[in-house]
Amino acid sequence: MRVALMILLGLVIGSIGTANVMNVLSERNPMPKAVMHTMGYHMGELTGAIKVNQCDAVKIQRHLARLESTATDITPVFGMDDKDFTDHANQLRDHLRQAVQAAPTTCAALAAAIKLVNDSCKSCHQKYR
DSSP states (O other), rough: HHHHHHHHHHHHHHHHHHHHHHHHHHTTHHHHHHHHHHHHHHHHHHHHHHHOOOHHHHHHHHHHHHHHHOOOHHHHHHHHOOHHHHHHHHHHHHHHHHHHHHOOOHHHHHHHHHHHHHHHHHHHHHHHH
């Protein structure tokens, strides 16, 4: 009987502890994930346009501008005081600025413009993901 009560007490304490830990984990900052999801959405739209060969210049420019705007949030949102991380983020912003300024109007031009952006994303994700 005593053993059964101890097991029951252990289960109750364990479930309360698990609930507290889950609450703390759910309260973490959602912004880094939101920034990456937003950037992923816009990159997905651009790569999807290339795949179906329907590259509307207005839509391309809108997605590139949104990517450039969102990329400015990477360093402050992640809050990493690491020079290499900051360099990766700056490189991404530079490539996006170049892509916006190039204003690609064809799928071939878009593919060339976002190749450097993709490479910047991959290099950072390989190191920090």
